[in-house]
Amino acid sequence: MxxxxxxxxxxxxxxxxxxxxxxxxxxxxxxxxxxxxxxxxxxxxxxxxxxxxxxxxxxxxxxxxxxxxxxxxxxxxxxxxxxxxxxxxxxxxxxxxxxxxxxxxxxxxxxxxxxxxxxxxxxxxxxxxxxxxxxxxHREGAPDLFPEAHRDEIEALSEQVFHDVNNGVYKCGFAGSQAAYDRAHEALFARLDALSERLADRRYLVGDTITEADVRLWVTLVRFDAAYHGHFKANRQKLTEMPVLWAYARDLFQTPGFGDTIDFAQIKQHYYGVHRTINPTGIVPRGPLTSGWLTPHGREALGGRPFGDGTPPGPPLESECVPPLT
Missing domain, CATH: 3.40.30.10 (Glutaredoxin)
Structure with missing residues (x-):
């Protein structure tokens, strides 16, 4: 291996x-x-x-x-x-x-x-x-996810997020030795600490609007407690124990286009049911509770304009709706 x-x-x-x-x-x-x-x-x-x-x-x-x-x-x-x-x-x-x-x-x-x-x-x-x-x-009012003035910054930050966070949780979960796991775990949480510091006084990662950098980070954060903390042993802390990142993740979850794409049941079914080398029994955990994703996050106080000069998307197509949180 x-x-x-x-x-x-x-x-x-x-x-x-x-x-x-x-x-x-x-x-x-x-x-x-x-x-x-x-x-x-x-x-x-x-x-x-x-x-x-x-x-x-x-x-x-x-x-x-x-x-x-x-x-x-x-x-x-x-x-x-x-x-x-x-x-x-x-x-x-x-x-x-x-x-x-x-x-x-x-x-x-x-x-x-x-x-x-x-x-x-x-x-x-x-x-x-x-x-x-x-x-x-594009729809009328579509946001600019790659604003020209910030593309270099978006790509540089996204590269760090990819290696240490997006792919970092997989490096933890599929490590073939203690040393490999330890390196991945340390890099993951060092990067999360740096991102937490960056987001402490700014609502979004780059500029004052949602960009592709936020999309790339958020898809890992939203799966963190449901899959990566337990299944992949990325367990120094849960997302809910990292105040800045937890508030940031909730802010985006409650933004149209983000939380309305998430099915926590399917996320857990996949990770715990498919990766039999990590979870041989295929047992899918009942938790964690997901109702906390809808609690107030307070990040509006940091300002920012989620969609820039644009507008939120409308509701998802009926055929693409996900189950409500429980």
């Missing part, structure tokens, strides 16, 4: 652009975004799609939280098949794109509906392109 967790490379790193720089043009109705509620990398694209109002032009398929070596499966859909793509296993779309495909079958993945082929699973580039290449289809 490898001593340190290394994330596998992506297999289909194409781009969907409006400027002619790729073979895949931006086109309403041509593609379907396949995600899973459990996955933080997919959650990033779900949030961006919601904030930008791309639901009418980019449909979304939702794989269930459970899978095996055959890949993500649409086991929550009628007949265990995605209603648009007609497939049971997401692997089918990868193999249509690349016969004999032998890399990771990951979400998010964008599939061309007509051909059934995966176009890209490059989540970072996809988020950027949704924000910068799909502008003709």
């Amino acid at each position: 490898a001593q340190e967790f290394v994330r596998a490379p992506l297999g289909v790193q194409e781009r969907i652009t409006a400027d002619g720089s790729s073979p895949w043009p931006v086109e309403a109705g041509r593609y379907r975004l396949v995600v899973a509620r459990a996955c933080p990398w997919a959650n990033r694209t779900v949030i961006v799609r919601r904030l930008l109002g791309l639901e009418p032009v980019l449909s979304m398929g939702i794989a269930g939280p459970l899978h095996d070596e055959r890949s993500w499966r649409f086991h929550n859909d009628p007949g265990d098949r995605d209603p648009v793509l007609g497939i049971e296993w997401l692997r089918d779309a990868y193999e249509k794109a690349i016969p004999g495909y032998d890399k990771g079958v990951t979400v998010p993945a964008v599939v061309e509906v007509a051909s059934g082929k995966v176009v890209t699973n490059a989540y970072k580039e996809l988020e950027f392109d949704l924000a910068t290449q799909w502008t003709a289809h």
Whole structure:
């Protein structure tokens, strides 16, 4: 077993652009975004799609939280098949794109509906392109998630968050030695401490509005107590024991486009039910309680304009609503 967790490379790193720089043009109705509620990398694209109002032009398929070596499966859909793509296993779309495909079958993945082929699973580039290449289809009042004046700062900060936090919890959970775990655990909480200090007197990570940097950090924070603290042994503290980050996470949870994308039951079903090397019994914990996500956070006092000069997104599509908190 490898001593340190290394994330596998992506297999289909194409781009969907409006400027002619790729073979895949931006086109309403041509593609379907396949995600899973459990996955933080997919959650990033779900949030961006919601904030930008791309639901009418980019449909979304939702794989269930459970899978095996055959890949993500649409086991929550009628007949265990995605209603648009007609497939049971997401692997089918990868193999249509690349016969004999032998890399990771990951979400998010964008599939061309007509051909059934995966176009890209490059989540970072996809988020950027949704924000910068799909502008003709953005809703009125859509926020600027990558403001030009702050792009370098967003990318620099996001790189730190990726290595130490987003991927850091996985480095803790899948460490193959005590030393590897200790290094990952130390780096994770050192970064969380630094982020807590940064956010103590500012509402958002970069500038005074929500940017992609917030999206990238938040998807890990929202899963922290439900999965990473116990399942991945990222347990120096719970999120609820880190006052600044807990308030920041609640602030975003209560912001349209964030909390309305989260299904805690599916998050726990996935992590505890799929990672049998870590949790051999597959038993899914009942807790933690989630009602605290709706309690006052007080961060309005720090100012900031969540959507800049824009407006909040409308309610999610009925078919994309998540269960209420309990």
